Amino acid sequence: APEATAPVAAAPIVVASNRGPVSYALREDGSLAAGRGGGGLVSGLSEIGRDPQGAAAVWVCAALGEGDRLAAGRAGRRLDPADTGGLRVRMLDIPAGTFSAAYNGVANSVLWFAHHMLWQTPLEPVFDKEFRSQWAAYEAYNTAFADAIAEEAAEGAVVLVQDYHLTLVPGLLRTRRPDLRIGHFSHTPWAPPDYYRLLPDDIAEQVLRGILGGDRAAFLTRRWAEAFAACCADVLKAEVIREEDGTAAAVRFAGRTTRLGVHALGADADFLRERAHRPDVEERLAALREQVGPGRRTILRVDRTELSKNIVRGLHAYRRLLEDRPHWRGKVVHIAFAYPSRQDLKVYRDYTAEVERVAESINAAFGTAEWQPVILHVKDDFARSLAAYRMADVALVNPIRDGMNLVAKEVPAVSDHGCVLVLSREAGAAAELAEDAIVVNPYDVEATARALHLALLMDPGERAERAKRLAAAATRLPPARWFTEQLAALQER
Ligand code: G6P
Numbered sequence: 001a002p003e004a005t006a007p008v009a010a011a012p013i014v015v016a017s018n019r020g021p022v023s024y025a026l027r028e029d030g031s032l033a034a035g036r037g038g039g040g041l042v043s044g045l046s047e048i049g050r051d052p053q054g055a056a057a058v059w060v061c062a063a064l065g066e067g068d069r070l071a072a073g074r075a076g077r078r079l080d081p082a083d084t085g086g087l088r089v090r091m092l093d094i095p096a097g098t099f100s101a102a103y104n105g106v107a108n109s110v111l112w113f114a115h116h117m118l119w120q121t122p123l124e125p126v127f128d129k130e131f132r133s134q135w136a137a138y139e140a141y142n143t144a145f146a147d148a149i150a151e152e153a154a155e156g157a158v159v160l161v162q163d164y165h166l167t168l169v170p171g172l173l174r175t176r177r178p179d180l181r182i183g184h185f186s187h188t189p190w191a192p193p194d195y196y197r198l199l200p201d202d203i204a205e206q207v208l209r210g211i212l213g214g215d216r217a218a219f220l221t222r223r224w225a226e227a228f229a230a231c232c233a234d235v236l237k238a239e240v241i242r243e244e245d246g247t248a249a250a251v252r253f254a255g256r257t258t259r260l261g262v263h264a265l266g267a268d269a270d271f272l273r274e275r276a277h278r279p280d281v282e283e284r285l286a287a288l289r290e291q292v293g294p295g296r297r298t299i300l301r302v303d304r305t306e307l308s309k310n311i312v313r314g315l316h317a318y319r320r321l322l323e324d325r326p327h328w329r330g331k332v333v334h335i336a337f338a339y340p341s342r343q344d345l346k347v348y349r350d351y352t353a354e355v356e357r358v359a360e361s362i363n364a365a366f367g368t369a370e371w372q373p374v375i376l377h378v379k380d381d382f383a384r385s386l387a388a389y390r391m392a393d394v395a396l397v398n399p400i401r402d403g404m405n406l407v408a409k410e411v412p413a414v415s416d417h418g419c420v421l422v423l424s425r426e427a428g429a430a431a432e433l434a435e436d437a438i439v440v441n442p443y444d445v446e447a448t449a450r451a452l453h454l455a456l457l458m459d460p461g462e463r464a465e466r467a468k469r470l471a472a473a474a475t476r477l478p479p480a481r482w483f484t485e486q487l488a489a490l491q492e493r
Pocket of ligand 1: 019041042163187188341342
């Protein structure tokens with residue numbers, strides 16, 4: 001292909017993340033089908049190509065599966081832009097064993113659990129010999145990213161490193177390329193020191209040192225930035241530099257200063273509203289309406305099937321609603337989209353089974369010939385999600401903890417008739433949406449059931465007022481601006 005032989009221009013901006021904007025499925029005939037990657041990070045970042053600076057960026061990501069590995073192997077240094085929506089993407093073919101140990105073993109089983117505070121008996125962490133070898137793989141995987149970025153980046157380029165998979169990259173890159181401006185962005189919460197210190201001491205230190213190798217460390221909300229600063233002070237005995245109002249502005253450690261930033265990624269109103277009115281969405285809207293039945297209210301949730309999303313407690317809350325307030329029986333339907341995630345990990349497979357079991361038990365207990373109380377869909381379908389966003393009366397977003405939760409912002413952005421939002425106070429989105437949502441403690445099933453009842457009862461005037469303000473707050477910082485804000489902050493010396 002001409003792409004592979006043409007000289008590859010050094011990039012003024014490099015974005016790095018584990019999951020990239022494209023993923024390849026291997027068809028039975030051996031050909032590859034390109035599709036869009038899932039999850040909040042990718043939906044946020046995929047739109048950066050619409051920004052002129054974003055279009056010049058190179059995106060470095062990992063090959064996640066068999067199809068990706070083949071595609072990465074076949075490409076020269078970068079993938080075919082026809083597959084990537086025009087983005088310049090370099091996909092790293094990290095050996096499958098190293099990748100799995102780093103991604104499943106360290107990133108998703110340990111760092112993700114730490115930041116979301118998901119450990120509880122009997123899921124307590126065991127840091128044994130196997131974990132140590134997974135950690136070595138995590139180091140190798142981070143090194144592969146640092147090497148590739150060092151190769152792609154032009155002199156003085158800006159590098160935006162994403163998420164808990166790549167915490168060591170800023171530090172590794174600093175030693176390779178001191179000329180670069182390096183930022184790290186966490187799309188997750190950050191755990192407070194007492195919880196963060198569950199990690200082995202040397203690893204707790206290494207992660208913080210890695211991020212502090214950059215010029216900036218940024219987060220989705222002030223709360224996570226403060227927790228990070230507190231961990232730096234507690235674990236590394238680093239100095240936290242504060243603004244006059246007491247907020248953490250920077251961390252000084254080992255002779256360097258890393259500035260802290262907060263960028264509350266919002267929903268992309270223009271993209272979503274246009275997409276939500278295309279024929280495929282209209283078609284699914286009609287099908288969903290038919291499935292729900294005339295005159296019924298709907299409570300919607302849309303998540304990856306992810307332990308932190310708290311789907312099972314959400315179902316229990318809905319059951320309580322039907323038990324305690326029987327007048328809702330037959331009049332409301334809970335639409336739950338729970339899309340498969342991280343199925344290589346047993347806890348995720350078990351969780352998926354539990355979600356299905358609890359949904360079925362509600363249908364068995366309350367369902368009638370005319371009414372199915374829970375409609376659970378587990379096959380990922382973006383157009384159907386948008387259709388459900390448009391029609392829902394109530395959206396339930398009740399994570400145990402969440403960096404932001406973009407569903408809480410996407411629903412208000414596209415809702416047809418003002419959806420009421422029941423929102424966990426532990427979602428980063430609560431920092432901006434709490435005033436107009438009904439806020440719940442995600443562990444409190446009784447309170448969540450009550451919130452659902454109040455949401456269903458809210459009078460149309462109040463509903464409309466709140467929905468208007470929710471939509472404005474949810475779309476305040478669209479992805480393209482979220483991206484350019486960070487570039488600007490990194491470019492100012
Ligand atoms: C979260 C993380 C992202 C990740 C996404 C989907 O949003 O912050 O880094 O891409 O979940 O998870 P997955 O493991 O499927 O990439």
